[in-house]
Amino acid sequence: MIIEVTEKDKRERVCREILRSLPDWFGNRESVEEYALxxxxxxxxxxxxxxxxxxxxxxxxxxxxxxxxxVMGVSREHHRKGLGRELFWALYRYAKDEGFKFLTVKTVQMGCYPDYDRTNLFYQSLGFQELETFPTLWDEQNPCQVYIMEVK
Structure with missing residues (x-):
């Protein structure tokens, strides 16, 4: 069941726990800590x-x-079971209820790594469209792809 996490310590702990379990996507410990905080x-x-x-x-x-x-993460054993979509729609409903008109997401550009190619396809399947690529925002090996979606 998807719930909004209201306790700051639990938000941090959940983020850290999931991201540390996904080293193919979140292998940089400094980034994991930045996301968790x-x-x-x-x-x-x-x-x-x-x-x-x-x-x-x-x-x-x-x-x-x-x-x-x-940031978004789903433990590997729960990939391809609809959990990522459920989490996304909870976030989307919040954005809509709060009056936001657009959602964006950053990921590594398609064609760099198979795991990130699946990530790109996931966001595209939700309706995100390519907005812009920043070849060196993170570093040359990880060009940043920005996707956008209108909140309706």
Missing amino acids: GCRELPVWADTDSDKARGFTAFRPTSGCAGEIY
């Missing part, structure tokens, strides 16, 4: 079973009309 102050939704998280997502406003999927 960032989640303390953001709306976070998670799917938990007996207080163990299976997946989560966090929303970050980027302007008065737009926000982003700040």
Whole structure:
């Protein structure tokens, strides 16, 4: 069941727990810590079973009309079971209820790594469209692809 996580410590713990379990996507420990600390102050939704998280997502406003999927992760054993979609729609409903007009998400550009290719296809399947690529935002081996979606 997807719930909004309201306790700051739990937001941080859920983020850290899930991201550390996904080294193919989140292998940089400094980035994991940055995301975990960032989640303390953001709306976070998670799917938990007996207080163990299976997946989560966090929303970050980027302007008065737009926000982003700040971070999202689903434990590998729960991939391809619809959990990522459920988490996304919880975040989407929040963005819509709060009056945001656009959602964005950043990921590694298609064609760089098979795992990230699946990530790109997931966002595209939700209706996100390519907005812009920043070849060196993160580094040359990880060109940043920005996707956008209108919130209707």
